[in-house]
Amino acid sequence: MSDDHISKLERLARLREAGVLSDADFESEKAKILAEPAHPASPRRDRRWLYGSIAAGFAIVALVAIVMLLNPPRANIQPGVTVRPKTPTDGNGSDIQDLPDVALATPANPVDDLSAAFSAAQLPTIDGPLEEGFAFAPDKLLPIGEHYALISVGRGPQTHAGGGALAISYLNRTPDGFQQAARPLIVETGSFGTIGGWTLRRDLGAQPIIVLSGGGTWQGCTMSAVNLIELRAERPARLDAQIVTEISDRSDYGDGQTLTGSLSRSPDGIRATYTGSDHRTIDYIRDGDSLQPDSEPVEGC
DSSP, X not given: OOHXXXXXXXXXXXXXXXXXXXXXXXXXXXXXXXXXXXXXXXXXXXXHHHHHHHHHHHHHXXXXXXXXXXXXXXXXXXXXXXXXXXXXXXXXXXXXXXXXXXXXOOXXXXXXXXXXXXXXXXXXXXXXXXXXXXXXXXXXXXXXXXXXEEEEEEEOOSOSSOOEEEEEEEEEEETTEEEESXXXXXXXXXXXXXXXXXXXXXXXXXXXXXXXEEEEEETTEEEEEEEXXXXXXXXXXXXXXXXXXXXXXXXXXXXXXXXXXXXXXXTTEEEEEEEESSOEEEEEEEETXXXXXXXXXXXXX
């Protein structure tokens, strides 16, 4: 076998490794080369080999470029794709449960987005002590269907009987920021100008539900109750029920009961299960926006 044969076979092997030649094409060309008579290489043959190598190199580069165009590398999440947002927290730092997958345009700066959304919501803000009304501050911006739900926490006057508030504002994203999609829903609860906290749960119904807690202590009786706010596709809606989830009655007029309740989904609505000085289960039957207990509910202070 001559040097010319070896050079041609090496070239064929490189072309097959690059994917330019199939195995069948390689074997066919190999047989042709081996059938050629051996003769010394000439300068002209050397030039032909050089030109052929250059052409093969260009062919390989072109093939790689075509493959990359047809199969681009996967980039990081970009605006407009479907993602699961980072799990937000409520006003007390607790994780919000089970957010659904939604189409969310990744903001360039989440802090700026929250500020722009709060500006569009047009909620009152007051610096210093309050004499009346609520002063709101933005807490979280959540994607709900085609809208964004801005959750803002409001503080009220520092009085025993006065609580705080939670505002839910539905917004649409625009090229310039946000605009209101519906009037804000404001729910008052708590004491001394503050709410107890809030969480977002998806396991209580077909739509996500905000569980807003508030409570306080009155003459030795401590309690907490929750309001339920359903985040529907077009607007938020408050469900007509206030469910006591904790009570410790040590007042002179109380019966000394201590109960702690938890909420879960039932076949007909929402179930409250209590443990402590008594064990009981109360099913709240849903009828539209109303939740009616199937037995005597736990009374607050």
